Amino acid sequence: MPTEADVQVKLAIYREFADSGRAPSIEAIAARTGLPRDAVLEAYRSLRAQRLLVLEPDGATIIMAPPFSGVPTQHRVESKGLEYYGNCAWDALGVLAALHQPGTIRSRCEQSGDPLVLEVGENGPEPSTWVYHCLVPAARWWEDVVFT
Numbered sequence: 722m723p724t725e726a727d728v729q730v731k732l733a734i735y736r737e738f739a740d741s742g743r744a745p746s747i748e749a750i751a752a753r754t755g756l757p758r759d760a761v762l763e764a765y766r767s768l769r770a771q772r773l774l775v776l777e778p779d780g781a782t783i784i785m786a787p788p789f790s791g792v793p794t795q796h797r798v799e800s801k802g803l804e805y806y807g808n809c810a811w812d813a814l815g816v817l818a819a820l821h822q823p824g825t826i827r828s829r830c831e832q833s834g835d836p837l838v839l840e841v842g843e844n845g846p847e848p849s850t851w852v853y854h855c856l857v858p859a860a861r862w863w864e865d866v867v868f869t
Contacts, residue, residue, distance in 0.1 A: 788815030
């Protein structure tokens, strides 16, 4: 069951991603929430257990706060002058949905290597003939979510 600190920290993480396009430091989250660093670390552990965060082994560095990626990926999302990274093609669409903003997604086809550019407006993506295929069934994504 999420605690009040979990909710505060989760919201602060997403606000920092939305505002900057980058993973926040633990110090930024502590400052935004007013919580001590140890309480933020505890919330990180809890959010990881809830599958809401993926962390580096140090337990303090965010790799993923789906749909946002804390590390550069091939799935770049541009919106309102900022660049974000999605963890996968599906998450790139999720970034714009989370931001409630139009934008441009830039990625590549893994089969051909061809660049892919998709404009997403307020009513969703432009028409496309592309097919999204995920090799790993969704029920198994969290077995190795970084690979997936």
